[in-house]
Amino acid sequence: MEVLINLAINGLATGMLIFLLAAGLTLIFGLMDVLNFAHGGLFAWGAYSGTWIFAQTGSFAAGIIGAVVTGLILGFLTERWIIKPVYGNHVQQILITLGLMLVLSELLKVVWGPNQLSASPPSYLAGSWELGGVIIIKYRVFIIIVGLLVFLGVQYILRNTKIGLVVRAGVMDKEMVQSLGINIKRVFMIVFMAGSGMAALGGVLLGPYSGVIHAEMGMEFAILAFIVVVIGGMGSFSGSILAAILVGLAGAFMSYYVPSLSLAVNMLLMAAVLIFRPQGLFRLKGRGV
Numbered sequence: 386m387e388v389l390i391n392l393a394i395n396g397l398a399t400g401m402l403i404f405l406l407a408a409g410l411t412l413i414f415g416l417m418d419v420l421n422f423a424h425g426g427l428f429a430w431g432a433y434s435g436t437w438i439f440a441q442t443g444s445f446a447a448g449i450i451g452a453v454v455t456g457l458i459l460g461f462l463t464e465r466w467i468i469k470p471v472y473g474n475h476v477q478q479i480l481i482t483l484g485l486m487l488v489l490s491e492l493l494k495v496v497w498g499p500n501q502l503s504a505s506p507p508s509y510l511a512g513s514w515e516l517g518g519v520i521i522i523k524y525r526v527f528i529i530i531v532g533l534l535v536f537l538g539v540q541y542i543l544r545n546t547k548i549g550l551v552v553r554a555g556v557m558d559k560e561m562v563q564s565l566g567i568n569i570k571r572v573f574m575i576v577f578m579a580g581s582g583m584a585a586l587g588g589v590l591l592g593p594y595s596g597v598i599h600a601e602m603g604m605e606f607a608i609l610a611f612i613v614v615v616i617g618g619m620g621s622f623s624g625s626i627l628a629a630i631l632v633g634l635a636g637a638f639m640s641y642y643v644p645s646l647s648l649a650v651n652m653l654l655m656a657a658v659l660i661f662r663p664q665g666l667f668r669l670k671g672r673g674v
Contacts, residue, residue, distance in 0.1 A: 387519045392637045398525035398594065400626075400633025401532025405587030406606055407613040407625045408539065409580025412552075415620030417573050419468055420475055423482040424584050425607025426489030427463075431456050431585025432598045433493055436504045439589075445507040449589055456585025459489075460578040468577070486604065493600040501599045504592030528590055535583065536626050543622065552576060612655045618665025627667055 406428050413419050435452030439445050467485055471477040505511070506524045513522045543549035551572055555562045563569045591606070592598045613632055617624030632651050640647040658666060 388641070390519050391521075392641055393634065394521060394525050394529070396634035396637030397630060398528040398633070399636060400630040401528050402587050402591050402594065403606065403609050403613055403632060404532055404626045404629035405535060405583050405590070407610040407617070407629055408535070408622060409583045410610055410614050411617070411620060411622050411625040412539075412576050413580045414614070415622070417468075417472075417576065419472070419577075420478045421463075421468065421482050422479055422607065423463060423467070423485035423489060424580070424610065425603030425605075426486045427456050427459050427581045427584040427603075428588040428591075428606055429493060429598070429600060429603035430459055430489060431588030432504075432592050432602065433497055433502070433588075435585070435589025436502060436592045436598060437497070439504075439507075445510070449586065452585045452589035453582045456582040456588075457578045459585075460581025461574065463581070464574055464577040486607070490600045490603060499600070501597045502592075503597055505596070506593035510593070524593055528594060531586075531590065532626075535586070539579075539622065548572070548575070609651065612651050615655050616658050616666055618667045621665060621667050624665055624667030628665075 406424065409427075410421065410424050413421055413424075431452040434455040435448040437448075438451035439448030442448070463485065467481055468478070471481055506527075510524045510527050513520050515521075541549075543553060551562060551567055555569055555572055559569055562572075587606075588598075588602075591602070609632060613625055613628040616631065617626075617628030632654065635650045635654060636647060639650045646653075
């Protein structure tokens with residue numbers, strides 16, 4: 386039982402990290418119809434900038450805030466100078482954002498060097514609790530809580546605020562929203578920056594979870610994020626968290642019980658979804674968040 390509980394917590398924590406990256410992709414695709422393969426680069430920049438700020442200031446909260454701000458700034462620059470000229474052209478979006486992904490990864494090496502950087506949680510999140518013989522690592526519980534809070538917060542904004550109404554309407558019919566006098570391009574910018582900020586948040590939280598960060602981590606997690614987006618349903622925000630949890634749990638349990646399938650399980654899940662339900666497990670008719 387202890388093993389099952391620990392595996393479940395590990396899987397949920399990993400799933401929440403993937404969700405923070407996949408949620409931004411889902412929002413960006415759902416509203417903007419943009420395939421952003423550079424999203425993993427923003428994830429990595431959040432990890433590096435947040436870890437560096439934490440090391441300089443000794444404040445983990447400052448590191449998190451700095452990482453999110455870094456993601457917002459890079460998101461603004463990416464949407465304005467990279468994505469805006471290729472709206473409506475998926476082939477160009479894929480090519481240009483893949484190129485940006487490589488540039489962002491190499492810039493990390495220029496700024497912080499080519500070697501891995503170590504990362505550790507703050508003292509108040511280090512260590513573990515023992516409950517009934519079960520060892521529960523504090524930092525993994527923290528990640529799960531943060532992921533749930535982000536999900537609930539975004540859901541509240543989407544369903545109970547004016548900007549959320551505009552976003553949901555824009556997902557369904559961008560031209561209709563534009564005809565009502567709403568600056569849909571500004572909404573695009575806000576959504577893109579929000580998605581980039583969530584990616585950066587996931588990156589800075591990953592550092593203490595894995596213990597080290599490296600420049601190629603963005604590509605590795607971007608692949609998992611796209612798998613989650615496909616499984617959950619392109620444009621489905623609720624589907625992204627359920628799919629991320631499924632991927633995280635599958636990876637954790639497979640790594641323990643069938644290590645030889647741990648790398649393939651996510652691809653097998655995606656293949657099964659594409660064969661039996663190509664629209665995704667949680668995708669309804671039309672696009673929706």
